[in-house]
Amino acid sequence: MLADLIFSINTVAPLFIMLFLGYTFKKMELISGGFVSSGNKIVFYVALPATLFRSVYAAELSHLLDMRFAVVAVGVSLVAFFAIWLVIALFVKDKVVVGTVTQGAFRGNFAFLGMPLLISLAGDVGAARAALVLAFVIPVYNVLSILVLAVCTNSGKKVGFLTILFTIVKNPLIIAIFLAFMVQILGISLPFVASQAVNYTANMAIPLALICLGAGMYFQGFDAKFKYAFIASLLKVIALPVLFVAVGYVLGYRGYDLATLLVLGGTPSAIAGYAMTVQMGGDSYIAATIVVISTFLSAFTLTFFVYLMRVLGVL
Secondary structure, three states: OHHHHHHHHHHHHHHHHHHHHHHHHHHHOOOOOHHHHHHHHHHHHHHHHHHHHHHHHHHHHHOOOOHHHHHHHHHHHHHHHHHHHHHHHHHHOOHHHHHHHHHHHHOOOOHHHHHHHHHHOOOOHHHHHHHHHHHHHHHHHHHHHHHHHHHHOOOOOOOOOHHHHHHHHHHHHHHHHHHHHHHHHHHOOHHHHHHHHHHHHHHHHHHHHHHHHHHHHOOOOOOOHHHHHHHHHHHHHHHHHHHHHHHHHHOOOHHHHHHHHHHHHHHHHHHHHHHHHHHHHOOOHHHHHHHHHHHHHHHHHHHHHHHHHHHOOOO
């Protein structure tokens, strides 16, 4: 059991140390807001796409084309989303709060934190599973976020189907996965120079992503609405991973597939979700506070869940 605990800490702790370093660097003014903004763009538009391209290019097609697993991941995400929306709407009358809490409680930071965690857990297999999740689940996250915020906020913004579709299609992560699929299916072998360039670019993705993620977090203090952010955070880092893993276990998944579902459900709320909430007229205080609290709590909850799964022999 001690070995399982050490494994769990060694898997999760380094990621959150990098987050803390990013936060500390920003507080010490070693990095600026401009650095964080530019760094996030490099990660999102260049480094993470390179990581995904490399992962898909090197992976077994059977891991990438597992449609049953993709359907399970999308299906449990949809159930979680509508269940959270229904429960919150039953107890909270303020529609803006309902939309903000629902969006913050279900949408995890999979690209920036979940993917590094899966790679840390499972290496190339984890990277392939991360690519599969990003290809199918993340577009669904974007659609659901837009849906709940459009319905529950007073921004008056109407988002059409074509706008949503275009947002998904132009996503650099989706583009990288698609290009890598094509290269692999067509049997194209990358020249050494191109392969090394992809490797160098991909290798900077995780540290830069985590530092920028940590530097981009901020806490606005305690407010009357703090309880909503706290409840949403508990849903995000405790209720959702339990739901995702339970469904996966019942359906027969074990090992790294079950770990993928754990990470998909248990990663903290996404900073991108905060930005979308502000843009669409949601409650910025609640959204920002959910990100901070869920990120802090997930350092402990993810470690515990990984440890528990190891002890139970399902990971």
